[in-house]
Amino acid sequence: MVSAVTVAEKKGEPTQAPAAAGRRTRPTKVRESLVDRLFLVGVYALLITFLLVVLLPLLYIVASSFSSPAAVSAGRVFLWPVEFTLRGYEVALSSPKIVRGFTNSLFYTAAGTLISVTLTVMLAYPLSRADFVGRKVLTGAVVFTMLFAGGMIPTYLVVQAMGMLDTRWALLIPNAVAVWPAILAITYFRTAIPDEVREAGELDGASDLRILWTLVLPLATPMIAVIALMYAIVQWNSYFDALIYLRDESLYPLQLVLRNILILNTDGGGDATSALERQQLANLLKYSLIVISTVPVMLIYPFVARYFTKGLLLGAVKG
Amino acid sequence: MTPTPIPAAAVATRPSVGDRGRPGRLRASIRRRWQLYLLVIPPLLYFALFKYLPMGNAVIAFKDYNIIAGIWASDWVGLEHFVRFFGNPMFQTVVSNTFLLSLYALIASFPIPIILALALNEVRGRFFKRTVQMVTYAPYFISTVIVVSMAILILSPRIGLASDLLGFFGVPQTDWLAKPDFFRHVYVWTEVWQTAGYSAVIYLAALASVDPGLYEAAKVDGANRLQKIWHVDLPSIMPTIVVVLILSVGSIMAVGFEKAFLLQNPLNLSQSEIIATYTYKLGILNADFSLATAVGLFNSVINLALLLGVNTISKRVTGNGLW
Incomplete structure (x- = not known):
């Protein structure tokens, strides 16, 4: 993951340039009218409201996660930790269930992303080639799955018939390829990789696979990084497949463990002795857990955000 | 990943657009671009298994699905469900x-x-x-x-x-x-x-x-x-x-x-x-x-x-x- 991010950062720069150049330069007025200045004050007020509405709940959670169990349970925390302590994190990180969920999720995210990206590229590259006869029919067949689906139970029956129930495969394979990243990849291969690249390779006698591996993929790293991060975040955040396909708790990803602790209120008192302390710790633990599970995503999200934007637009052009 | 040289014959017989019917074009394309067709098989298999097969499985909405008999042997019940x-x-x-x-x-x-x-x-x-x-x-x-x-x-x-x-x-x-x-x-x-x-x-x-x-x-x-x-x-x-x-x-x-x-x-x-x-x-x-x-x-x-x-x-x- 780390290397993907740095690659995205480096390779991304040149492709960012045209977007920046295309940015509209607003004609600057020397003096704005009173109406306009009042209007602008309103605009800023509105945006600051938006900012606070998004930010306050997040700050409240973070502040609570560093507060004492008693302060949290008494509702005394607002936006700053009260009686600062790392107790919540200690309890969270000493729970075998949570640690196992975390490592499971790391595995599912790494393996799932690898599988998803590989399959998506294998699908998208041929479908992007104009000399690939049948690409229109196949692209249509892929896109159609976005409009119509067999449903939850018929899919469950397939997963069951393949013997994937209650195995790690159930979280890696049944949702491996998403249509949207595939469209993104097809569009990228078609528009951002010049035909001359392939022609040069063919002149040198390279096969299609070799052209893809040594010439096209290195040029496509920004796109690969985007879809990898997209798949990674979706995989890290999902709980639904685990809910329906897994019974064995030792295979649970973090999100399903979180759901059981945070929403169903099972377990989570740590090593507390009294019932009251247990209850208070269970409360505090929830806040710490939210922070622990969200930090990985928040760390990579700024890198994703700008590419997501571009992906969104690229997808919008074609999709 | 060993490079396969393009056979000269394949280049020479490269079909020009419009001079052949669809099946002929497809066959020629597969012969020439077999690696691309190979590449696309696993993802297509994925879509067939996990997207299209469930669409077929959805017929159990019109059947009385019996786990032992399986999807196809279960009795039809029409619109009962x-x-x-x-x-x-x-x-x-x-x-x-x-x-x-x-x-x-x-x-x-x-x-x-x-x-x-x-x-x-x-x-x-x-x-x-x-x-x-x-x-x-x-x-x-x-x-x-x-x-x-x-x-x-x-x-x-x-x-x-x-x-x-x-x-x-x-x-x-x-x-x-x-x-x-x-x-x-x-x-x-x-x-x-x-x-x-x-x-x-x-x-x-x-x-x-x-x-x-x-x-x-x-x-x-x-x-x-x-x-x-x-x-x-x-x-x-x-x-x-x-x-x-x-x-x-x-x-x-x-x-x-x-x-x-x-x-x-x-x-x-x-x-x-x-x-x-x-x-x-x-x-x-x-x-x-x-x-x-x-x-x-x-x-x-x-x-x-x-x-x-x-x-x-x-x-x-x-x-x-x-x-």
Whole structure:
């Protein structure tokens, strides 16, 4: 993951340039009218409201996660930790269930992303080639799955018939390829990789696979990084497949463990002795857990955000 | 990955467009581009197995699915499961819950990103603009489990942030999530909280490509900022707005399972049971596979019909459509 991010950062720069150049330069007025200045004050007020509405709940959670169990349970925390302590994190990180969920999720995210990206590229590259006869029919067949689906139970029956129930495969394979990243990849291969690249390779006698591996993929790293991060975040955040396909708790990803602790209120008192302390710790633990599970995503999200934007637009052009 | 030289014969016999029928072209293409066809097999197999096979499996909606006999040997029962579903009192509940929830979400979450984008577009300070964008964008990447947990913690009586703030204004303590009427508000406003920044991005991009000449013209005509938004910005992003609206209206009966399920508790089921969660309970928990499939299929068909219908209407009325 780390290397993907740095690659995205480096390779991304040149492709960012045209977007920046295309940015509209607003004609600057020397003096704005009173109406306009009042209007602008309103605009800023509105945006600051938006900012606070998004930010306050997040700050409240973070502040609570560093507060004492008693302060949290008494509702005394607002936006700053009260009686600062790392107790919540200690309890969270000493729970075998949570640690196992975390490592499971790391595995599912790494393996799932690898599988998803590989399959998506294998699908998208041929479908992007104009000399690939049948690409229109196949692209249509892929896109159609976005409009119509067999449903939850018929899919469950397939997963069951393949013997994937209650195995790690159930979280890696049944949702491996998403249509949207595939469209993104097809569009990228078609528009951002010049035909001359392939022609040069063919002149040198390279096969299609070799052209893809040594010439096209290195040029496509920004796109690969985007879809990898997209798949990674979706995989890290999902709980639904685990809910329906897994019974064995030792295979649970973090999100399903979180759901059981945070929403169903099972377990989570740590090593507390009294019932009251247990209850208070269970409360505090929830806040710490939210922070622990969200930090990985928040760390990579700024890198994703700008590419997501571009992906969104690229997808919008074609999709 | 060993390079295979292209046989000279293949290059020489490369078919020129139009001189052969389709099957001939396909065969020639496969011979020449066999590696590409090889490459595409695993992902196509994936789509066949996990997308198209389930569509075939959906026939159990018209059968009495027997686990031992298997899908194809089970007896046909025609529309019995659909009749059972339509006759069930839950039918009205889940269909209207799904529709009302989605309609409310659409009305609340459609205009807000547009307003956010238009406001951001007025801001000159790069730093402020970027900060607002990054912060409002962030919740999109937080998982549903976490967003729901945050909502539950913040709304929890006595200890949550909301009870502090409301208590300040003299509103009495309430267990919001135990009230059926409150489920939709929590669902919809957490949705807005989570997606407004993300949805604004596409409008911002549309705004960035507005012809600067239009602003010059507006300036010459003496338009103020509000007039400029109304007469230049809004018409410019109208095609984008229409496409987003089609997609939202077309998916109005396709409310996702994840969040509604997490927000459910025994006290709010009268409003929080939607088609997706009902299918889950029938199929996975009660193992009534055929009925659950019928309910799911009913929903899929409505979704498809809605999307096609809205797209057709939009094409006719505005000239903009998805395809």
